[in-house]
Amino acid sequence: MTTDGKGALVDKLRKAIRQSAVLIALALLLGVASQSIRADAIPWLGKWDTSPSAGSSTAYPGVSTISLQEAWKLYRAGKVCFLDARDSWSYNDGHLPGALHIPPAEAAKKAAEVKALAAGGKTLISYCDGATCPLGEQLASALRKEGVVSVRVLKNGWTLWQETGYPTERQKR
Amino acid sequence: MKLATIPFVFRLILGGIFLYAGIIKVLDPAGFALSIYNYRLLPAELINATAILLPWVEMTAGAALLLGIAVEGGSAIVAVLLLTFSSALAIDLLRGLDIACGCFSTAEGASIDWSYLIRDLGLMFMALIILFFDRGLYSMRLLFKKSSAERSDEL
Numbered sequence: 001m002t003t004d005g006k007g008a009l010v011d012k013l014r015k016a017i018r019q020s021a022v023l024i025a026l027a028l029l030l031g032v033a034s035q036s037i038r039a040d041a042i043p044w045l046g047k048w049d050t051s052p053s054a055g056s057s058t059a060y061p062g063v064s065t066i067s068l069q070e071a072w073k074l075y076r077a078g079k080v081c082f083l084d085a086r087d088s089w090s091y092n093d094g095h096l097p098g099a100l101h102i103p104p105a106e107a108a109k110k111a112a113e114v115k116a117l118a119a120g121g122k123t124l125i126s127y128c129d130g131a132t133c134p135l136g137e138q139l140a141s142a143l144r145k146e147g148v149v150s151v152r153v154l155k156n157g158w159t160l161w162q163e164t165g166y167p168t169e170r171q172k173r
Numbered sequence: 174m175k176l177a178t179i180p181f182v183f184r185l186i187l188g189g190i191f192l193y194a195g196i197i198k199v200l201d202p203a204g205f206a207l208s209i210y211n212y213r214l215l216p217a218e219l220i221n222a223t224a225i226l227l228p229w230v231e232m233t234a235g236a237a238l239l240l241g242i243a244v245e246g247g248s249a250i251v252a253v254l255l256l257t258f259s260s261a262l263a264i265d266l267l268r269g270l271d272i273a274c275g276c277f278s279t280a281e282g283a284s285i286d287w288s289y290l291i292r293d294l295g296l297m298f299m300a301l302i303i304l305f306f307d308r309g310l311y312s313m314r315l316l317f318k319k320s321s322a323e324r325s326d327e328l
Contacts, residue, residue, distance in 0.1 A: 012245060012304070016245040016246055020246040020253075022243065022246065023230075023247060023250060024230055024250065026233055027226065027229040027234075028226055028229070030229045031229040031230075032226075034229070041202070042206060042221050042224065044221055044222050045222075046206060046217065046220050064268065064269060065269045065270055067269050069284065155271065160271070
């Protein structure tokens with residue numbers, strides 16, 4: 001690039017930055033103004049729960065999530081074992097096909113069984129119900145401490161699975 | 174098609190897209206805030222403020238591109254926004270989050286996949302073409318220039 005070409009490029013970028021600043025200032029002004037006149041305005045500070053209990057996977061080091069589509073694919077291929085982290089009443093009332101019932105507190109007790117499944121080539125997927133339920137992550141995290149590092153979390157698993165119309169199971173009584 | 178018309182066509186496309194996307198989000202700030210929350214990338218304190226202000230930035234930049242005023246600034250903003258959106262999409266795709274895009278709708282919709290990232294990068298390429306190659310075809314700024322030139326002739 002010639003010196004002139006470089007100079008023109010620098011001028012263009014300077015102009016872009018200057019104009020961007022003006023446009024953004026205008027946008028912010030309009031945004032603030034709209035807030036003060038609209039009836040359905042939301043507060044500037046929302047009460048969003050981004051704490052670990054909200055189930056943000058980043059709050060549990062090493063714990064990763066899995067999408068519904070991927071979980072379904074693995075299930076169809078017969079390569080999955082679901083781990084239901086909910087209470088026993090919910091589990092008995094209905095759970096994902098073949099799911100083992102392991103509340104986070106029982107992770108240590110069931111670790112050996114789960115480890116054998118993972119060694120047999122199954123992908124372990126823990127789940128709970130509701131976008132804010134942390135039990136799926138807690139179970140994955142607890143199993144991780146017991147040496148089972150490959151558990152992935154299907155967020156809001158029960159509702160997502162069921163509402164998509166995928167098959168479920170009830171506990172035989 | 175003349176080469177100079179390509180940045181002009183890109184201006185119309187991107188300007189229209191950003192104006193539309195901004196309007197949709199301005200109409201439903203609560204829905205857009207939920208979309209941002211689902212990405213799980215911003216701290217809680219910034220979610221609502223972003224949901225309130227970002228659509229206005231999109232609309233202003235979109236309008237600038239459509240009208241041909243402050244085209245360098247408008248295209249630079251659009252390029253930076255698309256780079257930000259692409260990064261957010263890439264991070265959440267790698268994390269395996271099953272979320273709606275929230276790009277042109279604030280309602281729960283189809284889950285994000287890699288095609289969304291490719292689309293955003295394609296749009297970003299268009300923004301950069303505008304930034305570096307737009308010659309001001311059918312721009313309001315040409316009207317301003319012309320009228321000021323006419324005025325200086327009269328003086």
